[in-house]
Amino acid sequence: MLERLLTALILATVTCACGSGAAQSGAAQSGAAQSGAAQSGAAQSGAAQSGSENADTAGGGPAPAGLSADDHVAIRNLAGRYSQALDLGDPAAWAEVFTDDGVMEMVAQGYEIKGEALRSLPRDGEPSRSRHIPTTFVIDGAGDEATMRSYVTVVSTDDPARIVFQGRYEDRLRRVDGRWRIERRRILTDWIDSAVAEGVADAP
Template sequence: MKTIEDRLKFVEDQLEIAQLRAHYCHLLDERRWDEFIDLFTSDGVFEGLEAVRGRDAIYAFFSERVPKLAEDFWHFCTNGTVDVNGDVATGRISMEYLSVTNGVSYVSAGHYDDVMRRVNGRWRFASRKITFYFLAPLSEGWAGRPFPGRALAPKVVQ
């Protein structure tokens, strides 16, 4: 039987992980790269259109490549699940992504699969993998439109 302290620690971990995921969206959308990169472990991995490993590669990807893909973007995450096992947690969270590219509004949705690790008492992303279900111009709708390159394996950049 778990003690009240064990149960309280589990709830605290869940709340901190929820904050980590929320900060990810806010800092990314506000392009606050120096704070954003601190959300990842030093050997963290982000896997999306590309796979990048380590804070320097993650920083370069988000601060240089991502702004070239969209003039503006907004991330909305809901329905997060998390399984905490000591200093490692895994989970999935649903994502809606709105963006503007070349003056065209886009809508998309997908999910993140997360592995998080407690480092020096704080939760960080050890890996974050995004899977898009679709990406489509808002004016055309999204029905039947898979995300371009969804079936392609991302290239790992060190």
């Protein structure tokens, strides 16, 4: 994050008891100092404005606006829609989560699924026996592009219920036709239950 250096101009009034001439001289020097400070401030202000204009025009125009509060809410809802579509076996809702060229990568397992193959999951429409719980969102971006980092815990709903996966999502997002979608999701494994390691592809 860029930090702005704040500067303060401190004007000291020197009091002299050596006669009126010395006092007047001190006052004149103080006035000159104030005048110089004012001119310096004006020059700095002009330079700042010029720099801002140059920054806007250097790339052909102003930079895209940052994400709004509504964007943050929509992106968090996207994370929830991903989990519910997967857990409840809703193919139509799942297809709406990703862009047409979306990619999902399982980093530790060394594979990825993309495009239509990704958007066609889940195939059978049957609810899964797991619940994906995303938390701790960090969202950044501007315009129609964003990134999101989050933690995820997967809980098996079998009896007895237990945690079967803990990891992280690293997402690249894009706004398409007014809706945020996942362009690429990287899934990083922190821990996985050995009994379900072979079937992790069924619970991304």
